Structures are given as structure tokens and as C-alpha cells.
Amino acid sequence: MRCIAQPAPAPTLPGDDAAVPAVALRGFRPSDVGTISSIVAEALHEHYDPSLYGSLSTEWPAGFLVAADARGAPVGFLLGVSQVPGEARVLMFAVEQGVRRSGVGSLLMDAFLDRCRLRGFRRVTLEVRVSNVNAIRFYTRYRYSVIDLLRSYYSDGENGYHMACEL
Numbered sequence: 123m124r125c126i127a128q129p130a131p132a133p134t135l136p137g138d139d140a141a142v143p144a145v146a147l148r149g150f151r152p153s154d155v156g157t158i159s160s161i162v163a164e165a166l167h168e169h170y171d172p173s174l175y176g177s178l179s180t181e182w183p184a185g186f187l188v189a190a191d192a193r194g195a196p197v198g199f200l201l202g203v204s205q206v207p208g209e210a211r212v213l214m215f216a217v218e219q220g221v222r223r224s225g226v227g228s229l230l231m232d233a234f235l236d237r238c239r240l241r242g243f244r245r246v247t248l249e250v251r252v253s254n255v256n257a258i259r260f261y262t263r264y265r266y267s268v269i270d271l272l273r274s275y276y277s278d279g280e281n282g283y284h285m286a287c288e289l
């Protein structure tokens with residue numbers, strides 16, 4: 123490869139559009155692993171040991187945000203960690219294919235950046251495949267900019283961009 127909130131008291135609507143799914147942001151729960159693994163497999167083409175999600179969330183639980191549908195099932199998530207003092211890193215970020223482009227990703231990123239600011243972080247970094255134009259467009263909208271080219275960063279040899287957002 124190479125964050126925890128209390129359950130929201132009420133569903134949070136990302137917009138007024140009737141087509142926007144009603145989702146609530148909450149923290150990661152062990153019972154989310156199956157659904158999150160499926161989202162990761164489809165969206166990121168990765169298969170991680172199920173125990174990875176819980177272990178990555180232990181140091182900064184609030185950095186693992188889950189967007190859940192009305193039944194409580196995850197439809198997207200953002201897993202952020204803090205490995206460098208004063209910085210957060212987006213380790214995994216994905217929204218279920220059927221609900222993309224309806225504001226769920228923005229809901230997750232807005233909440234994550236708020237948590238980073240609350241914690242006093244100055245910068246958020248991430249890595250993205252150079253071919254992932256949709257995600258790069260998303261990140262650019264959030265004022266992430268490319269700070270480095272990561273040659274052969276991914277296991278299939280593709281280059282990556284190291285991007286950063288100054289808070």
C-alpha cells in the first residue's frame with residue numbers, strides 16, 4: 123500500500139439534490155471490514171488482510187471516517203494516519219462505485235480536513251496514480267498540489283504523484 127467519531131445523531135445530507143444518497147458520517151467499526159474490503163477491491167484493486175483496517179485505526183481513530191447509508195452500511199470511507207509530526211496522510215479513500223459523484227467523497231474529505239485542523243496539523247499528504255485523473259481532479263479541487271513524482275511507486279510499476287494540502 124504502497125480515522126473515530128461518535129455516531130452522528132442524524133443523517134447528514136451532502137446536498138439538496140434528491141438523487142444524493144442520505145449518508146451519515148461515523149467512525150470505523152470492526153463489522154465494517156467486509157464491506158470496506160469490497161469497496162477497496164473494486165475501487166483500488168487491492169486486497170488487504172482484514173486485520174489491517176483495525177490496526178491502522180488504533181493510533182488515530184478519528185482519522186478513520188466512514189460514510190454509511192440509512193442501514194448503517196459503509197458506502198465510502200477515508201482512512202487517514204499521522205506518521206509525521208504535524209502531518210496527516212490519506213492512506214485509503216474510496217466511495218462505492220454506484221454512489222460516486224454525488225458528494226460523498228466531499229463529505230468525507232471536508233470532515234477529515236476539519237479533524238486535521240482541530241488536531242493542529244499543518245499539512246495533509248497522499249499518493250495517487252498518475253493515471254487516476256478523476257481522483258487528481260478531486261484533490262486539486264481541495265487545493266492539493268503535486269510535490270513529487272514517485273517513480274514506479276505502485277506494484278505494477280505505475281508512477282504516482284505525491285500530493286500535499288497545506289492547512
Ligand SMILES: CC(C)(COP(=O)(O)OP(=O)(O)OC[C@H]1O[C@@H](n2cnc3c(N)ncnc32)[C@H](O)[C@@H]1OP(=O)(O)O)[C@@H](O)C(=O)NCCC(=O)NCCS
Pocket residue numbers: 165166215216217218221222223224225226227228229249250251254256257259260263
Ligand atoms: C475519488 C473519489 C473518492 C471521489 O469521491 P466522490 O464521492 O465521487 O466525489 P464527489 O462526488 O464529492 O466529487 C467532488 C468533485 O470531485 C471531482 N470529481 C470526482 N469524481 C470525478 C469524476 N469521475 N470525473 C470528474 N471529476 C470528478 C468533481 O470536481 C466533483 O465535483 P462535481 O461533481 O460538482 O463536478 C471516488 O471517485 C472514488 O472512490 N474513486 C475510486 C477510488 C480512488 O480513486 N480513490 C483515490 C485513490 S488516491
